Amino acid sequence: MTMLEITPGQLNLDQLRQIRNGGVKLKLHASAAEAIRRSAAVVQAAAAGDAPVYGVNTGFGKLASTRIGKEDLAALQRNLIRSHCVGVGAPLAPEVVRLMLATKAASLARGYSGVREVVVQAILDAFNAGLVPFVPCQGSVGASGDLAPLSHMSLALMGEGEMLVDGQRRPALEVLKAAGLKPLELQAKEGLALINGTQTSTALALEGLIRFEVVYATAIVSGALTLDAARGSDGPFDPGIHAVRGQPGQIESAAAYRSLLAGSAIRQSHKEGDDRVQDPYCLRCQPQVMGACLDQARYVRDVLLREANAVTDNPLVFAEPGADPYMVSGGNFHAEPVALAADALACAIAEVGAIAERRIAMLIDTGVSRLPPFLTANAGLNSGFMIAHVTAAALASENKSLAHPASVDSLPTSANQEDHVSMATFAARRLGSMLDNTGHIIAIELLAAAQGFEFLRPLQSSAVLEQAHALVRRSCPPMPDDHYLAPDIEHAAALVQSGEVAALLRQQTGMVVLP
Structure with missing residues (x-):
């Protein structure tokens, strides 16, 4: 070791x-x-x-x-x-x-x-x-x-x-x-x-933060896959748009999308003659949403790094060389910084899942995506991704409830001696369930976007997005007709958690979610 x-x-x-x-x-x-x-x-x-x-x-x-x-x-x-x-x-x-x-x-x-x-x-x-x-x-x-x-x-x-x-x-x-x-x-x-x-609440929050890094990076890739599957425009990722706003996460996210989409023959095929003026927000506003989540996660990182290095017990002993030693009681054990940071991360996790769920809904809606209804060629006889989207919606809704801030609650304890508490431990612990939910939403999006690609062949996407498509197809076959889909979702969820798709983002763009 x-x-x-x-x-x-x-x-x-x-x-x-x-x-x-x-x-x-x-x-x-x-x-x-x-x-x-x-x-x-x-x-x-x-x-x-x-x-x-x-x-x-x-x-x-x-x-x-x-x-x-x-x-x-x-x-x-x-x-x-x-x-x-x-x-x-x-x-x-x-x-x-x-x-x-x-x-x-x-x-x-x-x-x-x-x-x-x-x-x-x-x-x-x-x-x-x-x-x-x-x-x-x-x-x-x-x-x-x-x-x-x-x-x-x-x-x-x-x-x-x-x-x-x-x-x-x-x-x-x-x-x-x-x-x-x-x-x-x-x-x-x-x-x-x-x-x-505060070592338990801090450890739980760090666990959530470290897991979020992989889910976030995978969601950037899956969002780019979906945009190309829906033949969306890369115009909204123009660097000038993001520079004039000045939000760092947004600027970095837009650059990542541009790099992932560069060289896509799918995109080139519809640059002219497409009568759509603007894409729906779930495609067009990805840098704004994902960039804000990135900034939020980096704020959380800074708070948790301070807390991981902090002295948080009581009373404290000060015995500096050359000074008279003393002990003093205080309140560093109060985990409010962790609680607020965990609540902030919960919102980011929920939003990454929420916009991904909207992208899945967009893909199965033929009026928006211009792909076959529910991503199946023989709709009616087949239901395609109809109910896979329902699962994504259920998970996104659950995350919205879990994202309610824990830090605003307090119950006095110890006969009212400890009369204001942070609820940081639950605030951090619930991040695990939220990440499980969002990971499954992203898994469903990967499957849906990969299915969308099947209808665009022989056109190819960018090299890196084709690599992502191949990773999905390694364990999840196309679905020309309805088949048992739950195992595919689990395989795709395992792919999300493995970090293999997330690694493509760093390899292609150099982007590090949490440097």
Whole structure:
């Protein structure tokens, strides 16, 4: 495996992709050690003292005024983790858990959390051994940290929870022993530092962002395929149109469409003698819509990169060289930045699917596309893509409901001590379902556009769009007559997720969705 050295506070998107995908081991840059030791010394001094310090020798939340004796400080941290393991629902995917482990280790290693080096190393050791703590997906409101999911992650490291092994739940202690690892034993503040943070919501949002990159790039290609199948105009992609507006994503998207369509004999065949003045918006306004979604995704990337590198627990320890050390309570655990970013990405995901659904509807409408009704030569006897479009419409509608902002909701918790929360964890978690939906819409569009090409032969599209057509045809045959279409949709959806169509965009245009 590749050894990836991470410097706390300097994780980049490429590193996060590698962490998410697996196949790497992690080690901390040597420069992190001193800051970790300084902050841990401050906590250890507070634990040995008599002054009340939240998270060290007090209860938590509404119980913060309750003092805990020195002999019980370790038990306090263990009990915190145990009592907060209240998650429900299906387990988080290994990709998400890997991001949780890595970003939690990187956050603690910045030296503002007061944990010992052994805590950070225990997280890295579990990651490097390929261990996946069992973390239920529901139970966090995205404030006071992602308490429940991070508690499940931490309990597994302590040997008291569960791990996922080949998708099955196994006792964590058994799995740790098999990997040659010892259970983590907590000291003062360390349990709180482990669970007070936004690493679950951030990991879920990063998972959505990384997946969106592939779906988005594929949608650019499928949109170009549809435009050529419908013999649409490439005039709306003229660079002057987009330059005078000045929106960067729009300019970049228009350039991508121009490059994908360049050299199409289909386009050349109808440049003259076509009496259509303007294409419908789903074709003509692709750069405007997709460009805005691109800008939105890049904003989300910036927010999530900051959050992946952030220190988000409480209280924080400041022990800079040459200055008097101190601890102070704050609210960095409140995941509002993640919630708003996830809501923004949800809107972009929904819009990519929504305009693709309109393109499918356009293709099957012979009055607009001038292709046979429902993309079948013998309409009536055959229904063609009639109901495939219904599926796309159902998925697009579902996405519209899921796109409702989660961040505008808040329910007070902890006896009104924690009276405004972000709902960031759900905001980020629902991105997965939305991407599944949009991926299937794009899959149906690929099938419909490929079918449209069959009616235009022997004319050829551009070289790159013919490559895309060939990828579809590799597992999905033409449909001259009705056949069992659901397997084709699944094959096309797998093609979307594989990134093979998306790769054509980068190869042809050099466009990188999330540089």
